[in-house]
Amino acid sequence: MVVVGGRAAAAAGISARVRPGLLRAAKAAAGAKSSSSGSSGGAGTRRGANQTTADPRYEQMKQILFYQEPRTLPAASEEDVERHLAILRAEKIFKMTASARRRAEREARFAAMEAAYEALAEADPRLYEAACKKESSATFPRQMRVPTETPPTKIWDYLGAQAQQ
């Protein structure tokens, strides 16, 4: 690792306030043979015919692109492909049923809220108006809270008998 400190800069006869990139270039020009793993980050520079401080990652990239065999999928028989397709179908079924169940729960919860509001309207109009009133100048809803262990996450089973399936 190249440590460009004030002393090294002074040794190179360059002010320490110069950008690190220029200092590195100056060091290369001064004939310092840094190892290929020396430079970190930044573009490679070519100074003179025999002195190249190229970024080693370019060489790595060329090796991977042009000289290495590309990775292939693992060999799979027709049976394996059938198994793979069956797994994809099962995943689709699983996701479909899970999302349908969540939707049913949502709709049941909303229907329960609507029924509760209607019952309240019939029972006591004053309380109903108060319940419908939206809190003005409220930045956070009162219902928003950090998840806690008690009470439990599942307060009420809205689906009931449907959930047996």
Added chain:
Amino acid sequence: MYAASRFAAAGRMLARCRVPGRAQSTYRAPALGVNPAYDEAVKIIEAYGKQKSAEADAAAAKLKAARDAGAPDEALRALEKAWFDLAVESRINDGEVLWNARHGNYDLSQPVYQFLKQKAWTGRPLEVLMQRLLQMYVLPDMLDPRVVGTPEAQLNVALGGGPAIEPGVAVDPASARSEPAIELVSFNSAPRLHTLVMVDLDEPCEDTQSFREQFHWVVANLPFCKDQSAADMASGTVLLPYIPPHPAHGTPAHRYVLAAFEQRDGGAARIDAAAAVSRDMVVRDFVAEHGLRPVGLSFFRAAWNESVDDVYRDVLGQHAPRYGAPEEPRANIGPDGRTIGRYASA
């Protein structure tokens, strides 16, 4: 270039793994105990199938009750559709069903195979058929494309004992010397009567110096349903016996269209054997006269070759015509029959 697509790689690997020799004729389920995810997948698929099957049975019971109670047709159709969809859904994820469908082994008594066969038809063959029909102007030359809409059945025409032709393909007229084998893949539960018509759309007409339609084959009262797709000529009424294609020398390639029409009253009405049919009819008039509804179409193209002269001689009993531009009289021959020099004065 090194980022080969996943599917191409899968295809190559599959090709490498294919065992040479006879193709598998029956389905073999993949072995359990190899891939735990697959074992779980099988359980999920089976449970889902059982659930949908139970729902389908309930829907079938509802349909039966509605039918017995005499519900209106629309309600019955809706209930039947609901039952059909559930029956399809209960088996559509089955590996064996999908394997059979991929290999053309359809058991059309089951809703799931009817659905898969319909999907196979509308996937690509229907697109190709419609493209060819419109591209080569079969529609609207023969029928109004708005009336035809989307053909609901697949008409397979096999010339000269070969496989079914692709619509619009150019063939050797010799291959159509004998009646083609016709197959109409429809999904009706009960047999319905159809009329099969073969028309040449490009017969030259000297009177109008243009082209006209000419009938080659008319067979009425052919029953087709999902269990019977091959045309049974014995049970049909031949109104015009088959005349092989005879595209005359000097005419451009002719389009020979085969069309299957459902007869009146949802395929219940019969067409009398004495119905007037001539070669000079027009398809639109014939269809209007008998109240026919187009359900299946296909066509091929043929141009003249030496075999066509044989058809003129043997079948039609005519001299094979030679069409072409009228012979212009040469302008540089004088009254004495000698050529007039180019630079001679009058």
